[in-house]
Amino acid sequence: MLQSGLFSKISKEFPKDEESLNSRLLIRAGFVKKLSAGVYSFLPLGLRVLHKIVDVVKEEMNELGAEEMLMPSLVPKAAWERSNRWNVDVAYKLNSQFGGEFGLGWTHEEVVSDIAKNFIFSYQDLPKAVYQIQTKFRDEKRPKSGLLRGREFLMKDLYSFHADEADLNRYYNLVIGAYKKIFKRLNLEARVTEALGGAFTKEYTHEFQILSGAGEDTIIYCAKCDFSQNSEVVKARAGEKCPDCGNALKKSRAIEAANVFKLGTKYSDAFDLKFKDKSGNSKPVVMGSYGIGPSRIMGALVEIYHDESGIIWPEAVAPFQAHLINLSQKSKVKSQKLYQKLQKQNVEILYDDRDISPGQKFAESDLIGVPLRLVISEKTAGKVEVKQRNSDKIKLVTEKEVIKILSSGKG
Numbered sequence: 001m002l003q004s005g006l007f008s009k010i011s012k013e014f015p016k017d018e019e020s021l022n023s024r025l026l027i028r029a030g031f032v033k034k035l036s037a038g039v040y041s042f043l044p045l046g047l048r049v050l051h052k053i054v055d056v057v058k059e060e061m062n063e064l065g066a067e068e069m070l071m072p073s074l075v076p077k078a079a080w081e082r083s084n085r086w087n088v089d090v091a092y093k094l095n096s097q098f099g100g101e102f103g104l105g106w107t108h109e110e111v112v113s114d115i116a117k118n119f120i121f122s123y124q125d126l127p128k129a130v131y132q133i134q135t136k137f138r139d140e141k142r143p144k145s146g147l148l149r150g151r152e153f154l155m156k157d158l159y160s161f162h163a164d165e166a167d168l169n170r171y172y173n174l175v176i177g178a179y180k181k182i183f184k185r186l187n188l189e190a191r192v193t194e195a196l197g198g199a200f201t202k203e204y205t206h207e208f209q210i211l212s213g214a215g216e217d218t219i220i221y222c223a224k225c226d227f228s229q230n231s232e233v234v235k236a237r238a239g240e241k242c243p244d245c246g247n248a249l250k251k252s253r254a255i256e257a258a259n260v261f262k263l264g265t266k267y268s269d270a271f272d273l274k275f276k277d278k279s280g281n282s283k284p285v286v287m288g289s290y291g292i293g294p295s296r297i298m299g300a301l302v303e304i305y306h307d308e309s310g311i312i313w314p315e316a317v318a319p320f321q322a323h324l325i326n327l328s329q330k331s332k333v334k335s336q337k338l339y340q341k342l343q344k345q346n347v348e349i350l351y352d353d354r355d356i357s358p359g360q361k362f363a364e365s366d367l368i369g370v371p372l373r374l375v376i377s378e379k380t381a382g383k384v385e386v387k388q389r390n391s392d393k394i395k396l397v398t399e400k401e402v403i404k405i406l407s408s409g410k411g
């Protein structure tokens with residue numbers, strides 16, 4: 001991609017009406033644009049990152065054997081009333097001019113249960129799991145955390161259907177394993193955190209919490225083992241001994257990036273979703289639901305990976321693998337040739353072909369945060385200056401080596 005051809009441009013200053021670091025950096029660098037509080041457009045540069053996050057999530061969901069589908073955002077009032085969730089404070093409600101009320105989907109247990117009723121009849125039809133990547137709407141009171149809390153945001157929601165609690169528990173643990181893999185691939189350390197809110201009383205639900213001062217949650221956790229609880233529900237307190245290993249517990253702000261729920265029969269009861277067991281008895285289907293927020297994860301990545309000069313994208317989600325910068329008229333042909341060679345190798349490359357000062361090129365490159373910077377000028381004398389975004393070390397290497405490094409980094 002030629003930088004001169006990019007739809008978005010770097011802004012000279014940070015946006016004045018944004019408080020959160022993730023949205024300030026993402027807006028200034030041309031990844032997203034705010035339309036209104038908690039509502040953002042993903043510009044071409046930002047959509048590249050979002051798609052990479054979504055691809056990782058999809059791969060792990062498919063690996064679980066879940067099937068992808070897509071449900072509507074317009075959900076009729078009657079569906080919400082069956083589960084007693086029409087009057088929820090985050091719901092956007094609207095009227096059709098031709099009659100009928102709708103709630104914009106902020107979650108889809110109601111819709112998926114109603115659909116499943118058409119396909120699940122017997123124990124032989126279980127277990128089943130479907131997921132979607134879809135825009136969700138929540139009327140948040142004060143959306144001031146950028147992509148961490150939007151009124152409109154992208155969500156992956158997975159729903160599973162089981163014959164009994166034991167099978168739900170088996171699958172629930174598989175999903176936790178898949179989520180762990182997703183966060184590892186995205187270079188994020190997410191703590192599996194217990195929180196109240198499960199359908200079965202006394203049982204915990206689990207959240208995936210990323211330690212960050214920008215987070216809106218507070219967790220009590222152990223730095224030596226996996227113990228972690230949301231402070232809204234905990235019995236444990238910071239400074240007390242970890243119940244699992246005895247180490248002193250710590251307290252931290254955290255970003256909730258995913259959650260998993262054992263729904264039990266709450267929605268199958270509401271929607272009369274039943275199946276016949278081996279003896280022919282009619283039983284309610286046992287359900288689970290599992291959410292993960294790709295757009296929120298994009299915000300979390302910026303909160304974790306940045307410095308005073310800009311964003312530092314991990315390779316797995318970076319909009320481009322490398323940023324090629326040409327510094328002088330005399331080396332322009334050479335730069336152009338390397339750009340074409342790398343494109344032929346399917347390397348995702350951003351080439352700064354503009355006639356502006358080296359200082360501005362370097363500053364903008366740091367702001368955008370592509371992992372590898374390649375510089376060609378008269379001074380590099382036929383070679384290429386290579387620098388990682390997260391390091392100050394500069395190496396002079398041959399063109400061949402550059403091509404080798406970047407094409408081996410693919411897949």
Ligand SMILES: [Zn+2]
Nearest residue numbers: 222225242245
């Ligand atoms: Zn511990």
